[in-house]
Amino acid sequence: MLNLKSIHHIAMICSDYPVSKKFYTEILGLEIIREVYRAERNSYKLDLALNGKYIIELFSFPDPPERVSQPEATGLRHLAFEVEDLEKAIEELNSKNVQTEPIRTDEFTRKRFTFFADPDGLPLELYEIELT
Template sequence: MLGIEKIHHIAIICSDYERSKRFYTEILGFEIVAETYRQERQSYKLDLSLAGQYVIELFSFPAPPPRVSRPEAAGLRHLAFQVADIEAATAFLQEKNVITEAIRTDEFTRKRFTFFSDPDGLPLELYEK
């Protein structure tokens, strides 16, 4: 048996490091664990945590190629974040000029959710617990 215990982290490559750093820290509320500039790769690596748990590695590289993310392209579909109050979370994002879709209800779980995008168009979801 492989023995996977949990997801360790999610790696995201951004096109504008400072813009994405502000988005993930100032808007989404992730905390910086470490920030490293790798001169040989001309790349930043930003380690981010949520509630003390290491979650995201944010990378920058010179001129990364665009990745198709919508509609329904093969590969990672979206990254979902659980929230207690989806209306309050959506209102907060909209106050920060982040466009969100209308809140919908999952037909199977009956839970409410909505989608928005990071600065590079990566689909992100808020899912109400």
């Protein structure tokens, strides 16, 4: 048994680094841990955290191929973030010109959620959790 403890991070490649950096830091509010430019690869690597926990590596590379997203494709389906107030989170995204899908309810958990997309079309989800 591997005895895995948690997910350490999720790595993503973006097509327009300044646009994606702004989206993940200014719109979603992720914190920058470190930003490195790797000259030999003509690539940025941006380590991002949510609530102090390292979660995303955002990479840029020259001319990356587009991700097949719609209809469903093999690979990462989406990245989900927990929120306590779904309507408030939707309002905040919409106020920053980020469009969200209509709210849905998970048929098994009865929890509410919605989807939106990052600048490269990666599906992102807001999943409402109960306050404790």
